[in-house]
Amino acid sequence: MNYRKLGNSGLQVFPIALGTMQFGWSADEATSHAVMDAFVEGGGNLIDTADIYTNWAESGTNPGGVSEEMIGRWVKARGNRDQVVLATKVRGAMGARFSQGRNTIYQREGLSRKWIMKACEDSLKRLQVDYIDLYQVHWVDNQVPIEETLSALSNLVHKGYVRYIGCSNFSAWRLMQALWASDKHGYESFISIQPEYSIVQPTRFNFEHEIARVCETYQIGVIPYSPLAAGFLTGKYKRDQPLPESVRAQEITNRRYNDQNWNILDKVLEIAGNRNLHPAQVALAWLLAKPYMTAPIVGANSVAQLSDLLPAATVKLSSEEVTALDTVSGWQLSRTEREV
Numbered sequence: 235m236n237y238r239k240l241g242n243s244g245l246q247v248f249p250i251a252l253g254t255m256q257f258g259w260s261a262d263e264a265t266s267h268a269v270m271d272a273f274v275e276g277g278g279n280l281i282d283t284a285d286i287y288t289n290w291a292e293s294g295t296n297p298g299g300v301s302e303e304m305i306g307r308w309v310k311a312r313g314n315r316d317q318v319v320l321a322t323k324v325r326g327a328m329g330a331r332f333s334q335g336r337n338t339i340y341q342r343e344g345l346s347r348k349w350i351m352k353a354c355e356d357s358l359k360r361l362q363v364d365y366i367d368l369y370q371v372h373w374v375d376n377q378v379p380i381e382e383t384l385s386a387l388s389n390l391v392h393k394g395y396v397r398y399i400g401c402s403n404f405s406a407w408r409l410m411q412a413l414w415a416s417d418k419h420g421y422e423s424f425i426s427i428q429p430e431y432s433i434v435q436p437t438r439f440n441f442e443h444e445i446a447r448v449c450e451t452y453q454i455g456v457i458p459y460s461p462l463a464a465g466f467l468t469g470k471y472k473r474d475q476p477l478p479e480s481v482r483a484q485e486i487t488n489r490r491y492n493d494q495n496w497n498i499l500d501k502v503l504e505i506a507g508n509r510n511l512h513p514a515q516v517a518l519a520w521l522l523a524k525p526y527m528t529a530p531i532v533g534a535n536s537v538a539q540l541s542d543l544l545p546a547a548t549v550k551l552s553s554e555e556v557t558a559l560d561t562v563s564g565w566q567l568s569r570t571e572r573e574v
């Protein structure tokens with residue numbers, strides 16, 4: 235198996251990464267541990283989480299930290315810290331909200347130096363590890379200068395708490411701004427970006443036109459989330475048929491049910507049928523065919539689901555199949571765009 239370098243770093247990752255947002259939400263601890271066991275047995279190493287994951291659906295609030303705690307107990311029980319690449323995130327709100335007169339502020343969120351240092355300490359405790367491999371900024375904080383954020387993240391690297399830093403949900407100009415600030419001030423630099431990206435993701439054209447070009451030029455690793463559109467691309471959602479059992483079914487009908495996406499799914503199913511592949515493998519292989527792609531981050535609620543997904547790491551689509559998928563999803567570069 236060819237592991238891939240994460241951006242321009244020395245970190246080698248399996249081409250499929252495991253997301254853990256469902257841990258403590260739609261997967262209990264025993265299942266979550268079994269999924270991570272199967273992932274590592276299948277060659278996987280990059281496990282992605284976030285401080286804010288995840289049981290808001292159950293309780294209506296977000297105490298956060300549950301997924302990190304489950305991963306921490308698993309790593310401790312298996313004694314496999316060196317084998318895995320642990321990625322987590324900071325930015326979202328954790329815990330209580332404090333009122334100050336008419337203004338309500340979150341004390342425990344954002345990308346200030348104060349919160350980043352505390353959030354990292356908390357994540358290390360929940361994960362029960364000495365260091366985080368990839369510490370990612372979950373999304374932009376408009377209230378804080380990027381220099382403050384990068385300086386705080388650099389401190390964490392120098393203290394040995396974090397090995398590499400990355401970002402998520404950044405636009406191209408925000409990514410460029412951060413790279414420029416790192417260069418100018420000698421801060422640690424983002425090695426990766428985590429965008430929402432799949433063949434049915436409406437913002438994918440923006441990604442392909444803008445962000446992907448930054449990533450190729452500056453060798454930033456791309457580890458997209460929701461590569462199966464939260465399950466839509468697994469083939470279990472069917473036009474004019476009852477919804478399958480899933481905590482995400484309503485989200486999928488709201489976000490994904492339209493004619494364009496059904497047409498894309500039909501093409502995915504056709505290629506999967508011709509090649510005797512699982513539809514999810516076709517959706518992942520389409521991503522892995524992109525020159526700037528490192529490793530899509532999949533979610534799995536069971537070992538059975540994961541075993542449908544991992545073989546995608548070695549599936550190669552023909553150029554005709556990639557073109558057919560690009561065409562049905564409306565992606566055709568104009569001459570000018572190709573020349574840019």
Ligand SMILES: NC(=O)c1ccc[n+]([C@@H]2O[C@H](COP(=O)([O-])OP(=O)(O)OC[C@H]3O[C@@H](n4cnc5c(N)ncnc54)[C@H](OP(=O)(O)O)[C@@H]3O)[C@@H](O)[C@H]2O)c1
Nearest residue numbers: 253254255402459460461462463464465480532533539542
């Ligand atoms: N940076 C960010 O802002 C951000 C945002 C969201 C997620 N993420 C990260 O990305 C990870 C993946 O996101 P995601 O869960 O949306 O990814 P996804 O891979 O698009 O969707 C995963 C879901 O698809 C369904 N599924 C997977 N394999 C299946 C199979 N073989 N058969 C049938 N259904 C299957 C499962 O849902 P059901 O069983 O419930 O149907 C599973 O939870 C998260 O865990 C998290 O680490 C990051």
